[in-house]
Structure formats: structure tokens, C-alpha cells
Amino acid sequence: xxxxxxxxxxxxxxxxxxxxxxxxxxxxxxxxxxxxxxxxxxxxxxxxxxxxxxxxxxxxxxxxxxxxxxxxxxxxxxxxxxxxxxxxxxxxxxxxxxxxxxxxxxxxxxxxxxxxxxxxxxxxxxxxxxxxxxxxxxxxxxxxxxxxxxxxxxxxxxxx
Numbered sequence: 073x074x075x076x077x078x079x080x081x082x083x084x085x086x087x088x089x090x091x092x093x094x095x096x097x098x099x100x101x102x103x104x105x106x107x108x109x110x111x112x113x114x115x116x117x118x119x120x121x122x123x124x125x126x127x128x129x130x131x132x133x134x135x136x137x138x139x140x141x142x143x144x145x146x147x148x149x150x151x152x153x154x155x156x157x158x159x160x161x162x163x164x165x166x167x168x169x170x171x172x173x174x175x176x177x178x179x180x181x182x183x184x185x186x187x188x189x190x191x192x193x194x195x196x197x198x199x200x201x202x203x204x205x206x207x208x209x210x211x212x213x214x215x216x217x218x219x220x221x222x223x224x225x226x227x228x229x230x231x232x
Contacts, residue, residue, distance in 0.1 A: 101225075112202050119198075120191050121165070125150055125158035127195070130167065130184065134192045137183045144182065167191060 093099050113124045122130065128148035135194045136143065159182060162168035167188030170180045184192055207215050 095223055108206065111206075112199070114201065115198055116195055120195065122167075123158065123161070125154045126167075129155060129158045129162060129182075130188060130192050130195075133168065133182055133184045133188070138181050140179050141182060142176075142179075162188065164210075 110125055113127070116122055116127055125148075128150055129144055132144045132148045133139065138145065141152065141155045141159060144150070144159075145152055149153070150158070159168060160171065163170055166185055169183055169185050172180060207218075210218065
């Protein structure tokens with residue numbers, strides 16, 4: 073063992089009790105998610121001029137029309153600031169409309185505009201094709217197992 077900067081090192085240069093970040097599951101999952109998201113974003117950013125948070129907002133509103141920003145934040149796994157910025161940009165582009173909630177005037181109701189719905193419908197087949205091309209390296213059994221494993225890990229993560 074050699075000593076560098078006060079830390080004893082093994083012959084491989086690693087501290088004996090070191091955690092290799094690249095082998096750490098949370099890091100690997102976060103990195104994979106970012107790589108996939110960024111790779112897909114290249115497609116819709118170039119074609120439609122929307123960002124990752126804007127796509128997540130549009131996708132959420134495509135599934136849940138007439139919902140609040142807080143619902144979008146929860147469903148799309150975005151913080152309130154990201155949702156606010158994304159919605160503002162989408163409203164400015166004419167893809168999303170915002171109106172006051174009749175039941176609670178403090179809240180806004182968000183929905184895709186006709187133009188936003190049209191863009192969303194154009195992105196859906198692109199998204200499905202992207203997913204199919206990405207997962208083609210797995211067999212159908214592996215894809216099914218991946219779904220099960222991801223659901224199990226998500227359930228565990230939410231329990232904290």
C-alpha cells in the first residue's frame with residue numbers, strides 16, 4: 073500500500089474502503105437516465121424547439137388535460153421552478169394555455185392548445201420509435217424483466 077495525500081492506497085490506486093462511483097447503482101441509474109433523456113431530447117429539440125422540461129410538461133398534459141402545475145411537477149418528476157419556466161415558454165410558443173381554476177382562484181389550469189396537441193401527436197410516434205430502437209438490444213423477456221425490476225426499484229425508492 074502506498075500513501076498519497078494522507079490516504080493509504082492499494083496497488084490499484086484506490087483507497088481500501090473507497091466507493092467506486094461508476095459501480096454505485098444510484099449513480100449508474102441516474103447517468104443512464106440522463107443519457108437516454110438527452111439522446112431523445114436531441115430529436116424533439118431540433119424539430120420542435122422544446123426543452124426536456126417542456127417535453128415532460130407537454131407529455132403530462134397530453135395524458136392529464138386540465139391539471140395544475142403542482143400535478144405536472146409531481147407526475148413529471150420536476151420541481152416547481154422547472155415547471156413554471158417550462159409552462160411560461162410553452163405558453164409563449166402557443167403550445168399550452170393557462171386559465172384560472174374555477175374552484176380555487178389561486179391555481180391555474182393547464183392544457184395543451186390545439187397547436188400543442190398537434191405537436192404532441194407528432195412526438196408520440198417519434199418517442200415510441202426511440203424507445204423501440206433503444207430497447208432492441210434486449211430480448212422481449214429481458215424487456216419484461218426490466219419493467220418488473222424498474223417498478224420494484226421505484227417502489228423501494230419511494231418508501232425511503
